[in-house]
Amino acid sequence: MSDRPVTPILDRVQAPADMKALSDRELAQLAHEVRAETISAVSETGGHLGAGLGVVELTVALHAIFDTPRDRLIWDVGHQCYPHKILTGRRDRIRTLRSKTGLSGFTKRTESPFDPFGAGHSSTSISAALGFAVARDLGGAPEHGIGDAIAVIGDGSMSAGMAFEAMNNAGHLGKRLFVILNDNEMSIAPPTGALSSYLSRLYAGEPFQEMKAAAKGAVSLLPEPFQEGARRAKEMLKGMTVGGTLFEELGFSYVGPIDGHDMEQLLSVLRTVHDRATGPMLIHVLTKKGKGYGPAETADDKGHATAKFDVLSGKQHKAPSNAPSYTSVFGKALVDLATEDDKICAVTAAMPDGTGLGQMLDRYPSRTFDVGIAEQHGVTFAAALAAGGMKPFCAMYSTFLQRGYDQVVHDVAVQRLPVRFAIDRAGLVGADGATHAGSFDIAFLANLPDIVVMAAADEAELMHMVATAASIDDRPSAFRYPRGEGVGVDLPDRGEVLEIGKGRMIRDGSRVAILSFGTRLSEVERAAEKLAAKGITPTVADARFAKPLDRDMILALAADHEALITIEEGAVGGFGSHVAQLLSDEGVFDAGLKFRSMTLPDTFIDHASPADMYATAGLSAADIEAKVLEVLGVTAIETRRA
Structure with a gap:
């Protein structure tokens, strides 16, 4: 005191x-x-x-x-x-x-x-x-x-x-x-x-x-x-x-x-x-x-947002970083692509540094546009850039893109213009709480016709998705990634263009398949390790795409397993709902498949650390493990015997 x-x-x-x-x-x-x-x-x-x-x-x-x-x-x-x-x-x-x-x-x-x-x-x-x-x-x-x-x-x-x-x-x-x-x-x-x-x-x-x-x-x-x-x-x-x-x-x-x-x-x-x-x-x-x-x-930002700091010196107490942030990985990947392609440009709404576009602004100021706090204008501006032959990346936080949703529909999707939406702060963001949580973009984007919607499972995947979005010239696309540092995987020199609508298998198992969309994949893998110690070996897959879905992979997982669980860092109505619709249309449920969809709950979650928020949401590794045991009807006693 x-x-x-x-x-x-x-x-x-x-x-x-x-x-x-x-x-x-x-x-x-x-x-x-x-x-x-x-x-x-x-x-x-x-x-x-x-x-x-x-x-x-x-x-x-x-x-x-x-x-x-x-x-x-x-x-x-x-x-x-x-x-x-x-x-x-x-x-x-x-x-x-x-x-x-x-x-x-x-x-x-x-x-x-x-x-x-x-x-x-x-x-x-x-x-x-x-x-x-x-x-x-x-x-x-x-x-x-x-x-x-x-x-x-x-x-x-x-x-x-x-x-x-x-x-x-x-x-x-x-x-x-x-x-x-x-x-x-x-x-x-x-x-x-x-x-x-x-x-x-x-x-x-x-x-x-x-x-x-x-x-x-x-x-x-x-x-x-x-x-x-x-x-x-x-x-x-x-x-x-x-x-x-x-x-x-x-x-x-x-x-x-x-x-x-x-x-x-x-x-x-x-x-x-x-x-x-x-x-x-x-x-x-x-x-x-x-x-x-x-x-x-x-300070350049006049102390807009700080970590804990020493009052006398102003020095902030930031935890050492073990991996680059997703935001910085996006920014560097975009600059690398813009160096090779002079049609690539970028649009943001008053958040050049927050979205990683500071690097682009420094290197290519004539192709980087900060439109101010005007997301509606920013989206339509990007749409016309696309119509004019440029390759715009519209970089906004998920929660701010909500403000431009009518323009996403009316000016981009209806006209099938190749705007590339880089969606930062996807999922739960921690101390800023419910107003800044990126909860809804999967649902409000994936329901639009002819749009490509991706979610990066790690920072290397993000690089691939930046490259993939740059290659899509016939329709809009979007890729989402969370706040904070990446998983710590090795990064390639350049991102690879992914095959549209194709996921990837992470590990083969039996009985239950877990299909992850986004960065919960690391929690899925932790849960899988714990389950393996109990004699249960789930199959794990990374969907990569919510739109278009990897129909072949999903139907194969459904055919080869008793149960299929989807998991995402988004609200009800997103990736899991699209998978459920596919399974219903194909009559898979008639064959007795057990299906569960793990999403953010139908409530607004108050500020806390991201880990605490995801625990509240029921999307931690422990929650995933419990969901697998529940869907298989396996009790704790049975797992101890195993």
Whole structure:
């Protein structure tokens, strides 16, 4: 406890209501203490650091001015919510962040009444705030009451179309709500696009700061003697790209930009808009990601996500790696192919490093496109690249590809365009929890006609699947792989092109066959070793493809064994369902085959380590072993005798 920060004012704050009695000077000191507590806590747990440090003053000011939880404070994405959790009765649990049974790393409705709307993906906050504002005016939730609705959204999240759809609707409805644009010029990767350039131009010229604020502020909120001067300033600057023109055209009154680390300025502006606003307001706040902690401020990603670290040095405590990560293997394999084929290009949505495309961006910047947080656009953009004769790899996390699913169907699959989807973070991802779990891509992709869907069992297989996808020019394809390091197999110099729809046999056995799709294969092999020690020798096969299925291999396994078990790191409706459909169509069940499909359960699994999550899901080696014994009707006593 001795190395934890001294926090005399924070110690007096058990809930935001306790902040109402604090002076402005004490609120500024409270922000310093919250920043120190955040750094201390994340040094012990790991997690998203930089985003929270950038909004410490803003968090304190919002809770001091507004009446949360009656006023609904909605944090977009939620990366920045740790200071919010510290101030809303969860300080005593803040060192359980992202651990099993601990606090979520994001906002979560079931965790606290101060989290009115959960999030893990970006750009949802304005839609949610508008929903709360309309529910308030329609008399919703009378037992609790709804006051104001406040959305805090980053400039990176503003690049997503959903944010503008919400602002357009909010401007039309004219409801009182507040959008805080947290402009730190950085989401996870440096922001890209015209909107980022527009926001940068708003404060590019320091001498004009005060004039811009006066010219483009909500004139009606100023004291009467200043209103005419503000109108004249606004007219004088008419035609210049300054202030909130874009937002005002959408129906919002605009105030800013203001210094998000100046508590006096924040409190003054928020008190004014709180007291006087009647319709939608946009408050443009300039912040610095990683503010107040040197190692975060100087890091390329501003301390976006860290492992446990030493507070004094900032050095992270990362476990030594025994194998390259799947992400880095994909990135290198793609660069190698792009070196040989100048038609290969890559698309990602604000995650070049997270998806392994940083290597491609460095080597071939003209063929690598970061479209910002805009997955829908990214998928259609890739579709047109394919239609134009290029060979696009669209690299997205499984959970983010969900946001572009209509485009996968409408713009890619229907037109049979050869977009190659590289699906990172497939399966359960650990500390980020349910919002980031790649649970559904097998099911939502494999049900599309004429698509090739692959899953790598190890990092060498991933290299083969990158090469295979590059060779497919007549239809869309996808390959999935998990977060983290590989199995540790030897890697080839180049990936080999696989025969489409053909799996591989791993070991021959009898009575029961286990057909694996994806990286559960290593757990299957562990289970097989334990079963062999008990006198049971299962056949093990790696399907490689969920679409098209290896019909010959599956039907042969069904004919030669009493039971067939499929296993996958995906939800019900995926690989196992397709195998069951094949067996049903072929009448195999009529011959008495015992069939079981091991999938992720029909529930959302909370954050924990990946191993704990897979144990909860019933997909560990022990679970596979138990399933084999169950389907064969073998008891523990019988196995001991064997």
